[in-house]
Amino acid sequence: MSSAQGESSSFRSSGWVRYQIGQFNLEAQWEVEPGQLLTLFGPSGAGKTTLLRAIAGLLQPLEGHIEIGGRPVYDGVTSIFVPPHLRRAGLLTQGYHLFPHLTVAGNIGYGLIDWTPEGRRRRLAELVEMFQLGELVNRRPHQISGGQQQRAALARALAPMPALMLLDEPFNSLDIELRRTLRSELRTRLREAGVPAIMVTHDIEEAISMADTVQVINKGKLEAAGAPLEVLGQPGHGRVARLVGVENLLSLVITSLHPQDGTMVCAVPSGSLQLEVPLSDVASSSRVTVGVRASDIILSDTEPRGSSARNRLPGVVSAIELRPPGYQVTLACGDVDLKCHITGTSLNEMCIATGDNLWAVFKASSCFLVSDEE
């Protein structure tokens, strides 16, 4: 194995699998380039963790083909099954699972068992430096903080130069503040290491801020794939929109098309509310579902004249809920309830209370059409 020392993984990892437990059927397909991060996004129980374990070799799929670092490690047809310890796939779990009987240094060096003493020492020093674990090397896992545990676990996983990193909700056991800081840190480390990585998460913020590509998985099926902002920011699919948690999904009828502006006007069936949304390839007077993210809506206490935003809707505040880090204000606009996210500071400055008359303002381009599931 000493040939693996210093060798960087310049191959992509890819594959597809089908897996079945009882009624649950998982079908997945993926491809990650070195230094890239693919995020599997979906609710718990969607089969994301199962997929990671199948790639690591901890589960045997029903059928499929898995390549790690350009090398086939599983093939259902030719019955290749490379056991987990020969796959070179590092795994970072939710609970980190640092070995309690070893020090931080013992944990990081654990996978370097076949390296020469000199190579092991050099690799260990390199990782301790990279992850700033200097003064912690002689501590036991239970003596260091959650964030430090994550760093130590990632260092341990990267130590034997894996050809693929698998990250299973790596921020789950950390508090919100720490998550934000560690997100970019983890992303940087993975890019530096030049390892292709697959990360599982059910946190949309995490998916958008870290991933190069996103796959939305639900009930074992791929719902959508693509660039994070396209897939999760303006999800064009009914199920995906609901999974992602788009706060405002409005059922509207198209009333007029304005090709010169690239927009069209839709209204609720009763006609009490009109919206201008991006032009789409649908016929006039057909029904559409329009999505608007709560964070894209601006609240104003006077009618915003002289604004370029095409949608200005008057309404009455019907509810205010705490939604960390800010607040969710529900504005009753005719027959429709619009949910808007604002910060605590805005809430205080504007003295918003239930029963207030406010205006909801948002651009036409903040609206997106959601094609309903068949």
Add this chain to the structure above:
Amino acid sequence: MASPLKRLVTDTGPMGSSIRIPVGSIATALYVAFICLPILALLVRALSQEVALASLLNDNVLQALWLSLFTSTISMVVVVVVGTPFALSLARSSSAVMRVVDQIVELPIILPPVVAGVAMLLAFGRQGILGPPLAHLGISLPFTTMAVIFAQIFVAAPFYIRSAKLGFMAVPREYEAISQTLGLSPWRTFLKLTLPMATPSLLTGLALAWARALSEFGATIMFAGNLMGETQTMPLAIMTAMETSLESAIALSVILLALALLVLGALGLISRYRWREST
């Protein structure tokens, strides 16, 4: 003011908890005295008579001591070599068969040792089930040193297996999965991870089993007899000495006590090591 019922209710709370403390301390004091008094009596008596100390160097005593150490060591080697993989498969299997096996393992703990001795005689004795085939091979087990070892393994092994099983069960499978993704084969994962993590439990079990093997009496006397130099271990030597001279019985008892305390000391060290691990 509060109603009588309410007063009754509020009063019993603190009273209940204040009663528990003296009861607890009395029970503790009683129990400690009950355990320590006989041991103290033995030590005081042994130190007060020079005769007993002189008889420590007696040939019979050395023979019994050597036999006890020798047989219990062999027993523990067998128990560890066979018991460790067995305990691991008990810990890792959830099949119905293994659940039954799990119950069988505990049988020798509840079985009176004398009954175990009779039962072993009926299985491995000359008239026993395996007697004729063993005789055919020229092997006769009863009343040999081998029989002593058999008896010790029979009664002591469950203590090791039970503790080892719990130790292995306490190693989360996720750790082993991680170890494999780090490049260690299942076998190396066992050696580098599972075994070290379970070691405190294995050592605790070993100390318990060893103490049990050293003190084995009932099954040994039924199955192996009481032949000096061959099957007469320390506990049997004490009983034999008791018939002729109380002094030598006392001397032998003190030696066996010292051995037992040694085991207890080892146990203490291990649990302290363990405690440091878990805090």
